[in-house]
Amino acid sequence: MSTIEPASSEPASSESTTRSLPCVHCGLATPCGEGTDPQTVFCCNGCLGAYQLIHGWGLDDFYALRDQVSSTAPDQVRSDVTRFNEFDREEFLGRSKPVDQPDGRKLSNLAIHGLHCGACAWLIENAAGRTPGWESARVKMSDHTVCVSYNPVEIPLSRIAALLSKLGYEVAPLTEVPDQHFxxxxxxxxxxxxxxxxxxxxxxxxxxxxxxxxxxxxxxxxxxxxxxxxxxxxxxxxxxxxxxxxxxxxxxxxxxxxxxxxxxxxxxxxxxxxxxxxxxxxxxxxxxxxxxxxxxxxxxxxxxxxxQQHRAAQSVDLLMRITPQHARRVNRDGTNDLVPWQRLTTDDQVLVLAGESIPVDGKVLSGDSMIDRSLLTGESRGVAVTEGDSVAAGTVNLMRPIEISVDAIGQETRIGKVMQSVEAAAITKTPIVQLADRIGGVFVVTVTLLALATFLFWSKESVSVAMGNATSLLIVACPCALALATPLAIAVAIGRSAKRRILVRDGQTLQHLSRGDTIWFDKTGTLTEGRMRAEFVHGNRDAFAVAASVEAHCVHPIAEAIVRAAKQQGLVIFDQAELCGIEVGGVVGRCDGRGVYIGSLGFLRSNDVTIDTAMLDAINRCLDHGTTPVVVAIDGQAEAVLTVTDNIKPDAIRTISELTKRGWQVGMLSGDHPAIVDRVAETLGISKENALGGLSPEDKLECIKKAQPGQVVMVGDGANDAAALAAADVGIAVRGGAEVSLQAAPVFISSGHLGSIVELIDGAKRTRWLIIATFAVSLGYNVVAVALAMTGYISPLVAAVLMPISSVSVLALTLLCPIFGKQSS
Known part of the structure; x- marks a missing residue:
């Protein structure tokens, strides 16, 4: 396809012969060279853009109609495109600066004015699909913003802004004051x-x-x-x-x-x-x-x-729920003022008292304290910080006041970027949202046809009556509530779950969780505390010290337990030990020139380690007591047996019981020895057929695949069980940090409490029923209103009063519904 360019406005050189041809779009006489194709003449980029828009959407009849109405061209044409050129300058865009994507596309978030219902969002998203280079548009009704994805090679952002203006919506860069556009x-x-x-x-x-x-x-x-x-x-x-x-x-x-x-x-x-x-x-x-x-x-x-939509937006602002809205800004004279975080800059310093949440990303300028970083990193214990250490927004200062220099605020912080990925779920088009969109479109066309039929029917009695009834029908039949019901319910549910430290990345997750089927749990660190305790059982105690020396270089709950136990017993940790590799079931290392293998019985046998009868007896005693045996081998000979225990979480038994009552089939997948897994399953009330042990990460993934089709949920570690979490219909991570976990699973429970899973499932069911209820209310309202208008029982004025009631009813039902019980807000 050839590219059409507007005719140059520069004067022609003296050697070239020029002539004037009419602009294809507006008809204005345009200088151009000899041999120029009349079908490619445009006086400016504005006319070129308008022609491409009209031609691309198959509306070429516009030009035939124009020529019939007037045979003369306007005297002058003003190009509106030039006023949007600023959108191609990063300095003008500020917070709306486009973000490069790996595939060459760009994403830009813009404030948009003129939105009033879901149909507006629908119109803009359809326009994106019809425009070459404009890949997609995601409108967020709750805060009146639009995220545009486009190919900068095919279309600049300025042309998208101009197109939105033609559709009746004005866009502007996001400001530092989020409510300004409101x-x-x-x-x-x-x-x-x-x-x-x-x-x-x-x-x-x-x-x-x-x-x-x-x-x-x-x-x-x-x-x-x-x-x-x-x-x-x-x-x-x-x-x-x-x-x-x-x-x-x-x-x-x-x-x-x-x-x-x-x-x-x-x-x-x-x-x-x-x-x-x-x-x-x-x-x-x-x-x-x-x-x-x-x-x-x-x-x-x-x-x-x-x-009401603005109120709904405030109820689902996840960053507002995770981080404080005010900060103590330190003045030059040493005093401090309580100010909104939006007023902070990177040159400021803030004071955070003990027990307060940190509002910014930055570095500690003065003070020593401990901070709780569980939301971001999953660490359950406080971490010491002192002058020069970095701290992140959303973490909690536990002990003493600290002063922090501001590096990033709001959405630029680590937790802000995580929340942006979670908030994207609020505008995810789940199947039920797409169904509502289709019904809304059919409804508008149907209403228009019914209005025509109403006018024709009543015109036999009186044209005045016919016109009044038709007008009433056109006014009262508003499909706005149909488009609003589902996305608003999903957005509110996600916002309220975030307040309970349950982060949901994908709106479709709520649909899956609302229908009970199969839920698999990882054992270590999920159903159990994940803080293991190691004990010496049999063999050479020097081998215990060697094992601790090698494990000191490994970051793993079992390794930490072995090192901790060795130090408690006063064993020497050798500096010359090294960790050579981590494999499924154990680790390989060297200490003082000797080869060391530490792991399960199967791991040692796969490495041709010799295990005598006394060692096997010690291993079997561990299994009989429901503990995990760890064998230490040096130079190919088993030298010691250790046992590792991990207590079951206090709320695990109750959670499994509640899920079973709700119709879920509960199972357990673990890499631990099958005998240990059976003992834990018996304690938790999980049937032995659904308690599988000795599994590698690949085995867990295969189990998830075999359980499908059906609604399959996997609960585990955000990092260690990444493959299984990603393969399940819903992955729920209960350990690790938000940044890592949300990459592997659409749900992250930052508190680590298993009871939150039951809360989330109950909330998903209430959200599903809320969607059905609001959908039924809005659709039923419109059907009744249309019937009343067609039969002449309501006037246009009454119709105007009744029209917003359906949307307000949907908003009220959604905001008042206790999705997560009476405490949610």
Whole structure:
């Protein structure tokens, strides 16, 4: 496909012959060289962009219609594209600076103004799919932002911004004050409501005068004057504050995407046209009092929805729930002020008292303390920090006050970046969301056809009645709540789970968890404490010291237990020991020139280690007592047997029992000896058939695959069980840190409490029922409202009052529903 470029605006050289050809889009005479193809002449990039948009969407009939209406071109054309050129400058974009992706695409998050319902999001996302180079758009209704993914080689960000403007939505870079765009949009809506309210109030007073005149008599000149003045007020209300509905309708027509503004604009157009005709002819009703009040009530309902959505956005702001919203900024004179974290800069210093959460990423300037880093790293014990050490937002200062220099705030912090990946789940299009979108589109088309049928049916009685009933139908049948119900319920559920330290990365996870099937648990560190205790059982104690010397170079719960036990017994840790390798079932090392193998019986046998009868007896005694035997071999000969025990978590038995009651089939996958696994399973109430031991990571993965199809959940370590967690329909990580765990599993329980799994499953079920309930309410409301409008039981004014009720009902049900019990908020 050849590339079409706009004609150059530079003067032609004296050697070249020039001529003027009309711009393909606007018709403006454009200088170009001899031999130029007339079909490639564009006066500016604005006309080129408009032509590509119209041609790409198959709307070329526009040009035929234009030529029929007017045979002359406009005298001058203003290119709107140039005002969007700033979007290609990183300095202008600030926080909206595009982020490079591995495949060459770019992502940019922008604030977007003019959104009012799910249909708006739907329209923008459809436009992205129809535009070459614009890969996708994800609209987040809760905070009025859009994430655009595009190929910079094919389309610049400025052209996307221009296209969104044509659709009736203005985009702007994100600001340091997250609520700024909300207040701008709020002010715009209130201004429109004020103008509409002024027109409606005065139009109603004029209508009262006309009605009184009909009853008591009125001079014809006064009657004409009042009708004319009322007509002007009605037209002002429809054309100025009511233009937002027509902008949405035109955008729907351009993109061939059904939009709720389409029937509203059609209803206003029918009423305005009929009223204007009656005003000019002096016969019939002018309707402009009703139209002005109608616009006022529609805008008022839209504003109520807008405010409720902002409240919903605050309820799902995950970063707000994890980190403090204020910080003690240290002044130059040594005093400190409590300020919102948004006002901090990288030049500031903050004071964090004992027991407070750290609000920023930075370095300790003064003070010594201990911090709890469990949210980020999974460490259950406090970590000492002193001057020069780095600390992260979301961690907790445990002991003494510390001063911190600010390196990053908000979404630029480590936890902020994690929360961004989690918040993306709030706009994930799960199958039920896609179903709601499809129903919403069909509903808009159906309503428009039903309005036409209603007009034709009632026109036999009276054109005035027919028009009123059709207008009522177009106004009251708003599919906004249908599009709003599901994503809002998912967003609120994710936000409330985050408050309970349960991070959900994928919205579809809630759907899987709402239907009970099979759930597998890793044993060590998941069902058990993960803090092991080692004891010497049999053999040479010097071998115990050698084992501790090698294990000192390994980071693993069993290694830590062996080293800790050796130190407690006063054994010498040899400096010359080294760790040569970590394999499935054990480790290989060297100490003082001797080869050392430490691990399970199977591991030692696979390495041709000789094990005498006394050693085998000691191993069997460990297994009989339900503990894990660890064999130490030096130079190919088993020298000592150690035992490692790991206590079961206090809430493990209750969690397994609760899951079984809820219909889940519970199983256990472990790399530990099968006899140990059986003993733990018996304690927990898990059947032996579902307690599998001696498994490698590959074996665990195979077990997960065999259990599918069906809803399969895997609960384990975010790092050690990564393959099994990723292969399951839902992976739940209960150990490790948020950054690593959320890469392997869509759910991370930062508290490590198994009871949170039951909470999450119950919350998922309530979320599913909430979606069904809100979906039924919105769909049932629309069906009843349409029936009432078709049968003539509601007027356009009543329709305008009823229209926002469905959306407000959905918002109220969602925000008031106790998804995680009475304590959630």
């Amino acid at each position: 207040w701008i949009e709020n002010r715009r809506l209130l201004t429109n409501i004020a103008v509409a309210g002024f027109c409606a109030a005065n139009a109603m007073w004029i209508a009262i005068g006309l009605y009184a005149g009909e009853a008591w008599g009125i001079a014809e000149s006064h009657r004409i004057y009042l009708r004319a003045f009322g007509t002007v007020l009605g037209i002002v209300a429809v054309v100025f504050p009511g233009r937002t509905f027509f902008a949405g309708a035109m955008a729907a027509i351009r993109t061939r995407t059904p939009h709720m503004d389409l029937p509203v604009a059609l209803g206003l157009s029918v009423g305005t046209l009929a009223g204007a005709v009656n005003a000019v002819t002096g016969r019939g009703e002018v309707y402009f009092d009703s139209l002005a009040v109608l616009v006022f009530l529609l805008l008022l309902g839209r504003w109520i929805q807008f405010r």
